Amino acid sequence: MLVEGDGELRALAHPSLVGLPEVGDEVLLNTTAWAQRLGTGGYALVVAVPDRLPPDPTGPGHLVKARYTPLQVTVRGVDEQDTEHHATIAEAEDLAGMPVVVADLHSALPAVLIGVLATDPDLKVAYVMTDGGALVAGFSRTLSALAPSLAGVVTVGQAFGGDVEAVTLHTGLLAARHVLGADVAIVTQGPGNLGTGTPWGFSGVAAGEACNAVSVLGGQPIGALRISDADPRPRHRGVSHHSLTAFGRVALAGVTLVAPRGLGSELGGQVEADLAGQPERNPVVWMDVEGLEKALGLSPVPLSTMGRGYPEERAYFLAAAAAGRYAALQVPLPEAVGGPETETT
Template sequence: MTAIRREWPGAVELDVVVTSDEPAVRCRALAYPPLVGRPEPGDEVLLNTTALAMGLGTGGYAMVVAVPNRLPEDPDGPGHLVKARYTPLQATVLGADEQDSDFHEALREADSLDGMPVVVADLHSALAPILCGLYADRPGVRVAYVMLDGGALPAWFSMSAARLRELDWLAGVVTVGQAFGGDVEAVTTHTGLLAARHVLDADVAVVAQGPGNLGTGTRWGFSGVSAGEAVNAAAVLQGRPVAALRVSEGDARERHVGVSHHSLTAYGRVALSPAQVPVPELPGEFGERVRDQAELLAVRHELVSVPVEGLHEALRACPVRLSTMGRGLEEDLAYFLASAAAGRHAAGLLK
């Protein structure tokens, strides 16, 4: 490696030279020091360049697999949860729900979210705009982010989550399933939600996968299917599920224009428990299209019309960069307004 570009909790971004290529190629790389050790300029690093070879938009980094001459310290606990299991970089963490945790007793018999609003979204990029809508109407509430394992597994990958945590826009990040690196670790979405409520004392939880949504252009083959499963988890635990719609006016793919087929499948087919679905009051023919498509969800869910006045300004004031699929706020305003509308609705559910 030649230089450190920047760093944030759990991650270091590097400049590297890939010497295995002819000619050598300079590129960005990302290292997670808790897993691989902290690289320094001049170190030789072992890289995985799959993301570069595939031209991935999210996570277009070479990933540091090891720093052979600067190994991390041997893990000495506490904790017995192994995540990213049976991979070379499997991590042992202390789960809030395991027996050695200080929170085990609080979670051992926990069975209710006590009516806590749980905003569920398909994409990680919805997290910040949901918070914008929530805080625009209810500043000062405690919000926990429950990160599912459908995208990036390390929470450290998310610069936005790290910054939101630093600004106290998040009371904490809970990583569930195979995801790890949060302020709190949990085994399942269910215990992750319970930890958000009973460990982080959250007033609201936002549930979404980490960065790096996977989709195949098929009805069922996308990682956001887990959004429907999260609705079920929130409902069975006596939370108040709020299903944030994925809406786009800027996506070139017809299946995502208006209300994305991801939302229609996850909420219309996978979510068996009823949720409230905030439908943003968008203007014109596009707004009518969104409302008409959302009606497909009315068989099981309660549609709630949410005004968007003032949300554009709240989004402009967001303390982290807003981007979805490479599109910024003004390039796909409808996406961010729909997410912020879900946050606004959750704010209205608080007593």
């Protein structure tokens, strides 16, 4: 906390960028997000500790993220040439049928994970964080709480700070499968979402591109629908236009869309009508949600989206958990050791 006149100002420092501030340090702040009182990320951010700058990076690694900004950072990428996993990523051809749940909001992450593990607690789940929202994985308090339940975090594109760093979403997905050994992966942007109220002007449109990447790599893309009867904005009621656009118009290779049963007749009817216009390449699955509401109620992190919690946004979190359950049921069975059974005498 920093003194602001007679009060205090919350400020956040990322040690990988600016070092670790100490009591008494003078710091240079960016107050843009704080001044706008943003719901996500509405903090002042430490740009530098001028009297005690961090040491220059010496490696290992030479992937530069947040490139060509004053705070660019060098990390070690899983796919760069001198790392232990380079050959694995270079030789990996596909995801071996791994189910991948894609959502446009970071807030869906815990509910999807709960849906997977409530269905099969033995599955290994990796989170692949894209760069549509926050770039720093450490900004997400959700990730800190979920870490014991995850096989690991992969940060891709300009995002950084995960257990594994990758240049692209494609190599990030391959790393989730072949380096972290995940049975299921979850893809969302980091905390924060930029939207302009226009058909294409929202960062979640990248969810459709993520589905295309999963398809190209031989995985199973599964869409976690953004559903609400609490959002005051008409474009987000029922199935949000974000889901309808990203999955219906951008995911050209197709994606399985999972809707939860038990929404009630009015909302359920609206969701069914909204999804009726999806292209044939996007099958719609209505998923049983028995036990999921109880599991959501035991979430290790507060469930909140757009400032609304559970059960206010029950449909949203139930849809995410249903997508996780469906993914858990799609995990390919391991191949039988020794080939097909033969009859002996």
